[in-house]
Amino acid sequence: MPKHFLSLADIDASDLRAILDEAHRIKKARIGKAKGHLDVDAPFSGETLALIFEKSSTRTRFSFDMAMQQLGGRSITATSSDMQIGRGETIEDTAKVLSRFVDGIMLRANSHQTLTALAQNSDVPVINGLTDYNHPCQIMADLQTLEERGGELSDMTLTWVGDGNNVAVSFVNAAAKFGYKLRISTPDGYGVNAQTISAAQNAGAKIDLIADPIKACDNTDVVIADTFVSMGDEDAEKRLTELMSHQVTEALMNAAAKDAIFLHCLPAHRGEEVTAAVIDGPQSAVFDEAENRLHAQKAIIRWCLGT
Numbered sequence: 001m002p003k004h005f006l007s008l009a010d011i012d013a014s015d016l017r018a019i020l021d022e023a024h025r026i027k028k029a030r031i032g033k034a035k036g037h038l039d040v041d042a043p044f045s046g047e048t049l050a051l052i053f054e055k056s057s058t059r060t061r062f063s064f065d066m067a068m069q070q071l072g073g074r075s076i077t078a079t080s081s082d083m084q085i086g087r088g089e090t091i092e093d094t095a096k097v098l099s100r101f102v103d104g105i106m107l108r109a110n111s112h113q114t115l116t117a118l119a120q121n122s123d124v125p126v127i128n129g130l131t132d133y134n135h136p137c138q139i140m141a142d143l144q145t146l147e148e149r150g151g152e153l154s155d156m157t158l159t160w161v162g163d164g165n166n167v168a169v170s171f172v173n174a175a176a177k178f179g180y181k182l183r184i185s186t187p188d189g190y191g192v193n194a195q196t197i198s199a200a201q202n203a204g205a206k207i208d209l210i211a212d213p214i215k216a217c218d219n220t221d222v223v224i225a226d227t228f229v230s231m232g233d234e235d236a237e238k239r240l241t242e243l244m245s246h247q248v249t250e251a252l253m254n255a256a257a258k259d260a261i262f263l264h265c266l267p268a269h270r271g272e273e274v275t276a277a278v279i280d281g282p283q284s285a286v287f288d289e290a291e292n293r294l295h296a297q298k299a300i301i302r303w304c305l306g307t
C-alpha cells in the first residue's frame with residue numbers, strides 16, 4: 001500500500017509529530033541558501049510528483065513545485081481541464097495511468113470523493129492539496145508556524161472564527177493528534193460537520209463550540225480566520241452577510257491573550273473575514289505560514305515517498 005496523505009485523522013500522531021519535526025529540520029538546514037539550490041540532503045534525484053488542480057492555487061502550486069526542485073526531483077503541473085479527466089475520463093483510469101509515469105500525485109479536487117477514488121486506484125502515494133472537505137497540508141504548515149513562535153502545541157488554545165470549512169476540518173482532525181485545545185466560533189448554519197467533530201472528540205480532541213466570537217477568543221493563544229466564500233461555494237452574497245458577525249477584528253484580538261497569533265491560510269479578503277488592521281498588524285503570522293507550506297510539504301513528500 002502506498003503511503004497516502006489524505007486526512008490528518010487517518011495518520012498516526014507519532015508520524016505527524018515526526019513530519020513536523022522534519023519540517024523544522026528542513027527549514028533550518030536551508031538558512032542562507034538561494035531558492036533554486038538543492039537541499040543539503042536532496043534525496044529525490046530522478047523522482048517526479050504530478051501536481052493536478054481542479055481549482056485555482058497560488059501557494060500550493062508554487063510550494064509543491066519548489067519543494068520537488070529543492071529535493072532534487074521534479075514536478076509536472078496540469079489543471080484538470082488540460083487533462084482528459086476534464087473530458088470525462090474516469091479518475092480511476094487516470095490513477096492507473098499516472099501510476100505508470102510518476103512517483104507520486106498531488107491532487108487539489110473539487111470533491112473529496114475524487115481524491116479518495118484517486119488514492120484507491122493509485123500504485124503511488126497521493127497527497128491531498130485541498131478538497132471541499134479538508135486541507136491537511138495547510139494545517140501542518142500552520143502548526144509549524146505556531147511551534148516556531150509559540151512553543152508547545154499541547155499548551156495552546158486555538159480559536160477558529162468564521163465558516164466551519166475545509167481548513168477548519170483539518171484543525172479539528174489535528175486536535176486529537178497534537179493535543180491543543182480548539183474552540184470553534186461559527187454562526188448558525190456554518191458549523192463544522194458534526195460527525196467530524198464527534199470523531200475527533202472520541203479520539204481525544206478537546207473541542208469547544210462557542211457561538212459568540214468575543215467569548216471564543218477570550219484569552220486564546222491563536223485566532224484563525226479563513227475566507228467566507230470558499231472555492232466552489234455558490235451563495236457568495238448570502239454568506240458574506242451571514243458570516244459578517246464573525247469577522248476577525250481588533251476587538252477579537254484584544255479579547256485574546258496579549259501576544260496572541262493571528263493565522264489565515266490565504267488568500268485573504270480584507271474587510272470580509274478579517275480587517276486589514278489585524279491581518280497586516282504585528283500579531284499576524286500569515287506570511288510565515290505561507291512560507292512554511294514549502295518546508296512542511298517537503299517533510300510530507302519525504303514521508304510519502306520514503307527517504
Ligand code: CP
Pocket residue numbers: 056057058059060061130138265266267
Ligand atoms: N492556502 C492555500 O492553499 O493557498 P492556494 O489556494 O493559493 O494554494
Ligand code: NVA
Pocket residue numbers: 130165166167226227229230231265266267
Ligand atoms: N477555504 C478556502 C481555502 C483556500 C486555500 C477554499 O477552499 O477556497
